[in-house]
Amino acid sequence: MPTVQKIQGPLTVSRDLDIHGVIMGDARVRPSVTLRLRGRITGNLIIEKGATAIIFGTVGGRIRKRGGTVVIVHPEESGRDDPSNEVSSSIDNC
Numbered sequence: 001m002p003t004v005q006k007i008q009g010p011l012t013v014s015r016d017l018d019i020h021g022v023i024m025g026d027a028r029v030r031p032s033v034t035l036r037l038r039g040r041i042t043g044n045l046i047i048e049k050g051a052t053a054i055i056f057g058t059v060g061g062r063i064r065k066r067g068g069t070v071v072i073v074h075p076e077e078s079g080r081d082d083p084s085n086e087v088s089s090s091i092d093n094c
Helices: none
Strands: 005-008 011-013 017-024 027-029 034-041 045-047 052-059 063-065 069-073
Touching: 027 034, 027 052, 045 052, 045 069, 063 069
Parallel strands: 005 017, 011 027, 017 034, 027 045, 034 052, 045 063, 052 069
Antiparallel strands: none
8 A cells, every 4th residue: 555645735736746645735746747646635736728637536625627638537436426527627817
């Protein structure tokens, strides 16, 4: 089992990062960079244009997409009905 890390935010991810743990505060993923997180972010997640965030867990704050890609896989069933669409996506051009 990997060691669970605790990172004090705000965190700017400027190179590819694969982590198992908690980011305490906000996280920003820079362009052309991938964040893979098994755990949670207690603050906001900001995805810049061309960035990717793959989260196996939760984000406590808001997710702000500025043209990047975000995939969130929740660790537990939500109790909600399955969505009517097989695939959905959104692009936020803020």
